[in-house]
Amino acid sequence: MGGAATAASEDSSANYYNPAGLVHGRDLRIDIGYRYAQPILRMNGRDVGVDASRGFQIGIVAPGSIGPFRFAFGASLWLPDQRLTRVRSLPFDQPRFVLFDNRTQRLYMAANIAIQIVPGLYVGGGLTFMSRTAGQLFLKGDVAVSDPDASSLVSRIDVDLVAVRYPQLGVLWEPTPWLSIGVTYRHSFVLSLDQQFRIDGNIGNPGLPPVVESGYFAARSQSLDLFQPWQLTAGGALKLKRTILLTFDLTFARWSEFPIPASNLTLGLDIGAYNDRVMLPGARSYAESGFHDIVIPRAGVEWRAWERPKMAVDVRGGYSYEPTPVPEQIGESSFADSDKHSFSVGAGLELSRITSILPKPLAIDVHAAVTYLPERASHKVDPLDHTGDFVADGVVVQIGLMMRSRF
């Protein structure tokens, strides 16, 4: 449904779209599915080989009540089947699709709680969990000059995967049985990579007196990889007839806070009498990324196309338009991106009371979506820029299957 679900989700997807929706239903829900997305993104007509994103979606909604007070707990997990999270830092001037390159290669784990304020008004919120890496690697021993592989070094490591949590909050209001209005806020996060390493030791050849005694080489690399802007989404769901549901979302995304995705490297070296033969560069500065805020409209429709006492079929469709937050690349950086038009279709089969074991409905949903990135050209100011002018375009194809169980 084009991702327009802020006012229309009450299954485990509410953990992402709007946590307030968790308390809307009264059934225990367990959802499990699989999703695959293949980007085909090109620069100057050549596929740049952005990795596919694929993995399992697992979610649960457990509602409860104490007298008239209703509440619900929900948890949702997107588990990539290749890795949990990939943090990558690249040279600042390396061309890349900055919003796709590594952004989908991460675990998503959210836990939420929702409560009913009064019938028809619900609020929910929770935390999403991520991690970033910070650490120090120390080595000591002897560095062999003639044959580096004969070096005798042992290591000490002190690396933390530091927890990064960001909150999400949502409100859902049903003023009438045919209209729902929702608002969701998702906070921003930055995943950085901060690593230091240092080698202390003698330099020479095994079995001979060292050429340099007690030298060192140290490096510290600080870089940014994943960034998500804070987002505010307002949405509505309109039940036109018993069989037709229309949904709309409007998202504001604060991309102007996007930090520079460059690594900052600090080097240190002491090799005694040979220090004069080494010129290490100092830290350098980079131009601002210049990203800008965007507004993303989304719309979806669901039609109950066929209904019998034990079976029903829903058909869904949607569209969203996401303007690019990336400015034209005229300087040193070469961040490729373009506006995104996403078209989605889906279908759901709902089976009711198919066996005494499953007294409540079981739904099987499939969806397919295509995101189209029209050609966008960047013209460099410097004619000697080693990337030069480039044109970016592409498509992202996505398919998914989900089984939703109610108890």
Add this chain to the structure above:
Amino acid sequence: MFGMGARGPGMGATGVADAEGYDATYTNPAGLVAPTRRRLTLGYVHAGYRLNLDGMHRPVDVTDGLVLGADIPVPFGGVLRDRIALGLGFYFPFGVVNRARSPFPDQPRLALLDTRTQVVSVLVAAGVRIHRRVDVGVGVLALAALVGTITIADIGGRITTVAEEQLTTSLTPILGARVRALGWLRLGAVFRGESKSIYNIEVTNTLGARLPLTLPTLRLAGTAQYDPMQAAVEGSFVPLSWLTVDVGVTWKHWSAFGLPTENATLGAPPQPAPGFVDTAVPRIGAEASKRWAQVTLQGRTGYFFEPTGARGPVLLDADRHVLTFGAGMTWANRLTTLQVDAFVQWHHLQSTPRVGGDFAALGATIGLDL
């Protein structure tokens, strides 16, 4: 290290034969199928350490973490009614997801205590009642492993780093069974696979033209967190209506633990054998309960002896005597049921010439039926 939940940790870390709900995700997933109510539990665990190594105080990071548990009986109908349940158990240390901290291989360390609680634990399990007297369960414990590369390169006359680090999942199975042999006797057995969080980072450079020497490729690899393969059996006796006594033993395959830190280069001299040995941990725990109207109070105590698996010259540890205490309160009213539990564990290291000290852990949980 302190167990999951607050009941078992107060009873000498027993529970293989009688733990229920999310506590059972680790202790014995077969116990998940016993409760028929949906419950959400939130808790907190803290531990402080006073340890010494070679006559010096050895600082160990304080343990502070959040416990989250969910008991979810799956309300199937028909022949599966009240026969299948899911359990979720999470332990989140405040601040870190995982910590890889290893000193140089020749530096003595507390091999099994230094950073053992600084890792997220995620447990997902299911229990199935296959017979009115027999339950079985299966669960998965997930840990994260860190692999990556860092390249320091001279690209177009500029020195920069190209880094890629990935968190991958390491999954460990937990299998359990439980039998209600007699009205006053339950028996349980559980197998837990080896649980390991590794790191493997390769550092390369292409600074040849910048430096008057070539630095070797460095591989920083080792095991950040390790729990050995284990098998435990236990009996839970109810000699009086208000008293439960658990007795069990756990075998731990510590000898499979390799070197916590590998050499960074091939030219480094081989490290001595780590000297880990298998151990058997005897446990005993007891719980007394008394009910007044809607309120039931529980008092718990227990003891276990944890012989150390680390007996090497550098990777050090000591046998531990552990005394545990706990209390619980169940308030079952017309609207819901509230369960509050707390525990304290006192770990005393049986002093050796090189290692000694004590540490204590305490925790509390509050659970609410949904």
